[in-house]
Amino acid sequence: QGIAVIGLGYIGLPTCAAIAAHRIGVVGVDVNPRTVDAINRGEAPIVEPDLDQAVEGAVASGFLRASTEVPEADVFLLAVPTPFADGHKPDLSFVEAATHSIAPRLRGGEVVILESTSPPGTTRRISEWLSELRPDLTFPHQSDTPDVHLAHCPERVLPGRIMIEIVANDRVVGGLTPSCAEAAAELYRVFCKGEIVLTDATTAEMVKLTENAFRDVNIAFANELANVCGVLDLNVWEVISHANRHPRVNILSPGPGVGGHCIAVDPWFIVAAAPDQSKLIQTARSINDDRPMAVVQNVIDATSGLAAPVVACLGLAFKADIDDLRESPARQVVKSLAQVEGLQVLAVEPHVEELPDDLAALENVELSSAESALERADVVVLLVDHTSFRSIPASALGNRPVIDTRGLWR
Numbered sequence: 450q451g452i453a454v455i456g457l458g459y460i461g462l463p464t465c466a467a468i469a470a471h472r473i474g475v476v477g478v479d480v481n482p483r484t485v486d487a488i489n490r491g492e493a494p495i496v497e498p499d500l501d502q503a504v505e506g507a508v509a510s511g512f513l514r515a516s517t518e519v520p521e522a523d524v525f526l527l528a529v530p531t532p533f534a535d536g537h538k539p540d541l542s543f544v545e546a547a548t549h550s551i552a553p554r555l556r557g558g559e560v561v562i563l564e565s566t567s568p569p570g571t572t573r574r575i576s577e578w579l580s581e582l583r584p585d586l587t588f589p590h591q592s593d594t595p596d597v598h599l600a601h602c603p604e605r606v607l608p609g610r611i612m613i614e615i616v617a618n619d620r621v622v623g624g625l626t627p628s629c630a631e632a633a634a635e636l637y638r639v640f641c642k643g644e645i646v647l648t649d650a651t652t653a654e655m656v657k658l659t660e661n662a663f664r665d666v667n668i669a670f671a672n673e674l675a676n677v678c679g680v681l682d683l684n685v686w687e688v689i690s691h692a693n694r695h696p697r698v699n700i701l702s703p704g705p706g707v708g709g710h711c712i713a714v715d716p717w718f719i720v721a722a723a724p725d726q727s728k729l730i731q732t733a734r735s736i737n738d739d740r741p742m743a744v745v746q747n748v749i750d751a752t753s754g755l756a757a758p759v760v761a762c763l764g765l766a767f768k769a770d771i772d773d774l775r776e777s778p779a780r781q782v783v784k785s786l787a788q789v790e791g792l793q794v795l796a797v798e799p800h801v802e803e804l805p806d807d808l809a810a811l812e813n814v815e816l817s818s819a820e821s822a823l824e825r826a827d828v829v830v831l832l833v834d835h836t837s838f839r840s841i842p843a844s845a846l847g848n849r850p851v852i853d854t855r856g857l858w859r
């Protein structure tokens with residue numbers, strides 16, 4: 450029957466393409482009919498290097514098709530969002546909806562794999578939900594020899610390098626029983642060149658959260674150093690670069706905050722699971738969340754004395770060389786600056802053709818080319834270290850105040 454992937458976003462669609470490339474039939478399922486139609490035309494509805502080509506080839510070969518309906522399948526792979534709700538509590542509604550959508554298709558003998566980053570215990574909850582929906586079948590929390598196998602294999606690909614990392618990275622496969630892990634690993638052996646490591650489901654859930662919390666805490670350390678060096682009037686980039694010459698020191702880069710849909714979200718799942726034991730993780734979150742407003746304050750200080758300051762903001766994406774503006778600290782900085790009376794923002798983002806709606810609605814924000822913004826601005830703020838900004842010569846920056854939040858021009 451083949452494989453059904455539920456959720457055709459940044460993880461589901463590349464996974465479909467990677468499986469189809471091995472001439473295995475995949476049906477990608479999404480609730481959005483426009484996503485489904487685009488894929489069936491051979492187009493990738495999201496921007497990611499090499500994804501377009503992979504989807505076009507997979508559809509043309511007949512091994513990938515998309516649908517809004519869940520088909521019968523041997524393997525169901527769930528790749529739906531797991532955001533947080535109010536109070537930073539995990540929101541499992543998409544996982545629950547995906548579970549409901551596959552339940553009627555089960556006949557016994559299938560493998561269900563959760564790839565979405567999830568709080569500890571989620572895979573087991575899926576097993577419980579399924580057993581309520583399908584009392585005629587047995588599931589792994591009920592039996593060591595269940596009718597349906599269930600495992601968690603967290604995605605760990607880096608946006609911008611997804612098509613490379615989806616094949617190259619090691620994978621952690623956590624089963625609700627050892628045979629569940631083994632059954633799920635079979636799928637990854639088809640398209641992964643990295644090692645497949647087997648464990649239990651809750652460990653796999655915690656492994657994924659640990660990876661992103663580790664990165665968040667390390668970025669917070671760099672951001673805290675930037676705050677400290679600001680007070681001491683030291684160049685944080687120089688401090689970090691010299692410290693990193695120590696053989697056991699490897700500090701990350703400070704920036705205007707942590708964006709994206711993972712690193713700023715996943716640590717909260719650990720906090721929700723063990724609030725009293727996760728003080729460092731919570732502090733890191735607040736250090737990183739406070740960064741955009743610190744940048745805004747620096748800009749306001751730099752414009753003091755100017756009646757109608759014009760500020761060039763270079764970059765809107767959540768990180769370098771991508772077009773993804775969602776959950777971006779740069780966008781947050783622009784939005785807050787636009788609240789300052791009399792201040793005009795020239796937003797430069799070479800990877801988009803128009804401003805997102807919330808910024809387009811603001812009268813004092815306009816999308817500008819880098820050249821024009823540098824001609825007109827009183828203050829220049831670099832928010833994203835896009836490669837194209839690297840070559841801006843010092844002469845184009847001139848003598849006006851420059852706030853380089855990424856250390857690109859250090």
Ligand code: SAJ
Pocket residue numbers: 566604605606607608660661664668701702703704705706707708709710711712767768769
């Ligand atoms: N950032 C800094 N300083 C740094 C590194 C990053 O300020 O030194 C900022 C970036 O500018 C960005 C944010 O952090 O705003 C996150 O960027 P990122 O490149 O660290 O990570 P993501 O969100 O693109 O992808 C992460 C990856 N996780 C890890 O590296 C541990 C990826 O492997 C995961 O698959 C992904 O989260 C996910 O989906 O969970």
